[in-house]
Amino acid sequence: MSDLDVHNLLASHNLRCTRPRVKLATLLFADGRDRHVTAEWAADALAKEGDEVALATVYNTLNSFVEAGLLRQISCQEAGRQVFDTNVEPHHHFYNEQTGELTDVPQNAFRFYKMPAAPDGAEIVDWQVTVTIRPH
């Protein structure tokens, strides 16, 4: 993903093109890989490249990205810290209980022939599976 692509990505999501946003968008989206990151991880990764960004700005930016639909906030495992997922499509996760690492599982890796009905007065809007795995 080129500088221009990052610029377009931000612009097309109504996000002003600022240094912290360009750096973070490049870090998170440039290679198209799925990532599950914390604010601290992102701040450290930028710092290692010499691109210091205030931690408050990292939080602000990640939250803006969520609001813009570029990131999704996930809250499975590791209670106590927010994790941001670069994959905003519906999908599931492997959770490695040794390392805490999350890995994507495609939506269609599960096929159910029985699902619970929604409780009265409610509708199902989403479902996601967390598969806990253990290295052996």
Next chain:
Amino acid sequence: MSDLDVHNLLASHNLRCTRPRVKLATLLFADGRDRHVTAEWAADALAKEGDEVALATVYNTLNSFVEAGLLRQISCQEAGRQVFDTNVEPHHHFYNEQTGELTDVPQNAFRFYKMPAAPDGAEIVDWQVTVTIRPH
């Protein structure tokens, strides 16, 4: 669940029978209902009954109950606070996105004919589904 039952429950899990533990065990297990509670909720509930217990003790006790297998710690939704589940059997959850409320879904409410294989070098130890629901 009588006082004696609570005493036996604690004793059989190698937990000394202290006032905070009796109060919390009664609050959480006496009526056999499934509950998903935070430490703060439990502390408030005890205080309302006139059974003040220090918040640190509530945390200590809930964590002891988890270690003893009386509670399970769940970490879906509402990142930033621990939720303790009185149902320690494998099961799934409805998550009401309006209220944040969690409701149990029995393990057998899902039947699948396709599940992902575990990644190389790992085995699947557990899987759980969070079904997000919205009142309509």
Next chain:
DNA sequence: TCATAATTTATATTCATTCTAATTAAAATG
């Protein structure tokens, strides 16, 4: 270029949770 509104940032603040260390209480022992 200039004006305006948005963003960044250092810092303070909030909130959930854990830690510390002194006190209290439960169980075990004689």
Next chain:
DNA sequence: CATTTTAATTAGAATGAATATAAATTATGA
């Protein structure tokens, strides 16, 4: 029952993640 031992409780301090504040900076477009 009295004593000893060991574990649990607690107030208050400390930690750590995340947000709020408010002053300085910057992006954008007029």
